[in-house]
Amino acid sequence: MAAEAHPPLAVVETAKRFFASFDRPARILVAVSGGSDSKGLLLALNEAIEATKPTQFFLAACTVDHALRPESADEARGVAAFCESLGVPHIITRWDGPKPSTGIQAAAREARYALLADAAQCFETSSIVTGHTLDDQRETILMRAQRGEGPGAAGMAEATLYDRRIWVLRPFLTLDRTAIRAFLTDRKVGWFDDPSNLNTRFERVRARTALASSLETGAGAWDARSRARSSAAAAALLERHVRVHAGLVAEIPSSMAGQCRDIDWQRALLALATVLGGRAHLPAAETVERLVNFLEQGTPGRLTAGRVVFDRRSTGLYLYREARGIEDLTVQAGQTGVWDDRFLIRNAGDGPLALTVEGGRGPQQQRLIAAGLPPGVAGRVSLSAPRIVSDDVKNVASATIEPRIGLYDTFLPSFDRIMADRIAGLFGRERYLPPPVHDLLTEMER
Structure with missing residues (x-):
């Protein structure tokens, strides 16, 4: 008024x-x-x-x-x-x-x-x-x-x-x-x-x-406080039920695989898949419904959505990047590059580096098996895992590579900060910078 x-x-x-x-x-x-x-x-x-x-x-x-x-x-x-x-x-x-x-x-x-x-x-x-x-x-x-x-x-x-x-x-x-x-x-x-x-x-x-030209307000049922609460609940679910290995594959217990009608768990799972797929936005509603129907069936099988394979087995649900459409990347000395929108590589060496897929039967596959993943899953994951190639082994040793969180690394809305911090932790990244002002999360924590 x-x-x-x-x-x-x-x-x-x-x-x-x-x-x-x-x-x-x-x-x-x-x-x-x-x-x-x-x-x-x-x-x-x-x-x-x-x-x-x-x-x-x-x-x-x-x-x-x-x-x-x-x-x-x-x-x-x-x-x-x-x-x-x-x-x-x-x-x-x-x-x-x-x-x-x-x-x-x-x-x-x-x-x-x-x-x-x-x-x-x-x-x-x-x-x-x-x-x-x-x-x-x-x-x-x-x-x-x-x-x-x-x-x-x-x-x-x-x-x-x-x-x-x-x-x-x-x-x-x-x-x-x-x-x-x-x-x-x-x-x-x-x-x-x-x-x-x-x-x-x-x-x-x-x-x-x-x-x-209409009476539509466009506001709908949008409530930033509810969104922040949902993100906090999703973060808690991620902490309890998800393990991420080498920034490549998420492991989820079988008991949680079919719980996707719960909106908070659905958001957590989709955010996780979006990062693994190297995407910047969550999948559209039609894709989400197709995925939820697949997971609710409760039977072993695989479905691909948003460049991510949802691999349901008796041992659990595994999410990883599908092994196609992955292009090689060359990073010159002293430069930084993004490979497949999933990994950030810094070349601190004296010569160029190339990033390509491991292609299976490599060290990453063995490391994933040692971490407890089924050999079949580890093999599929390694098909989309990064491998650094150079004529000089010293250049490989001087390179650093870390997962990129495309969903949040460019634009992170404050009401998703708790979930973003949890996902960053799962992928071995630092927490995000807190805002300089009191926000919804500050109020909710009081």
């Missing part, structure tokens, strides 16, 4: 609550495109700091020029002038190089976050804040529902860890865009409207149009 009655006041108060969620003074980078949401965010954060704790928070701003429209450079310079008027340090970064002919919005998003993270490093800020609103949240939930995403499909989190190194915070997710624009109008500040926001060939624009 407050947001409808007094939009300018609601916007600034939201900014004040955001700063109150920090445990300590912080340096923050604001992503400002020149649109109403991001300009309103920067202005509200600046006002909130001046009104409360001007010495405890430092604001900087970054505008990413995607170079997709002729006028984008002038718009970025306009944002720079706006930031200068506020006394906020500002940098413009440009997405250079060739642009893809398809999937342009997804590619632009990847480039934008990479450039923002680099800018944050330049300013030595601990987090990035973006102007995503309740309107964006509704659109996101609707899009994910229309895609038929699997169990636990959710909207945007108020905090998301990017690239394991910096948190992206969204303090305006509870505010309507109309309130932000009313705030800017009250302050006599204008904004740019990106014409791509009207292009219906983009999925988000179609979702926005659908929401505007």
Whole structure:
């Protein structure tokens, strides 16, 4: 009600609550495109700091020029002038190089976050804040529902860890865009409207149009607190019932194999399979139903879904990467590469390294058998296990290789942090960086 009655006041108060969620003074980078949401965010954060704790928070701003429209450079310079008027340090970064002919919005998003993270490093800020609103949240939930995403499909989190190194915070997710624009109008500040926001060939624009022309809110039954509780329950199930060997195969007791109608266990199993398959997203609902039906049958057999073999035997359920579609990788001296989207390799040697599959009857197979896996499972797993090849044995010895967690290593929503930490532990990885603000997990632990 407050947001409808007094939009300018609601916007600034939201900014004040955001700063109150920090445990300590912080340096923050604001992503400002020149649109109403991001300009309103920067202005509200600046006002909130001046009104409360001007010495405890430092604001900087970054505008990413995607170079997709002729006028984008002038718009970025306009944002720079706006930031200068506020006394906020500002940098413009440009997405250079060739642009893809398809999937342009997804590619632009990847480039934008990479450039923002680099800018944050330049300013030595601990987090990035973006102007995503309740309107964006509704659109996101609707899009994910229309895609038929699997169990636990959710909207945007108020905090998301990017690239394991910096948190992206969204303090305006509870505010309507109309309130932000009313705030800017009250302050006599204008904004740019990106014409791509009207292009219906983009999925988000179609979702926005659908929401505007119907009574559908797009919010559904989305509840971040419930999602966080589910993730914590899934983490506990993973800890009790799952063993991962060499980042290659998950071993699950027979008693748990058919329990996939339990939503928390289903999410745990699917997250595990997604990592083993080197995927960044959970399988779609249709694939999930096919998998659940197979597991509920209770008989030995194999099913492949999302590049992962679900191998059910009398001794248990085993998950591992199917042995096809795996390409070799060459990593030059001093470089880092990702093999099959499953393993990160660092070449600290003096010459190139090649990564290929072990192909069976190798040392990895013997190690898996020694760990207690059935020989048949160990043999199948070794067909997709990595093997480092070099003309110089010293280069092999100097290389390091570790599992990559594609599901979380690029974008980790805060409400999944407990489950992500548990999966990281299963794969021998370090826990993820905690957010700089009080989040749902902090509240739940109190």
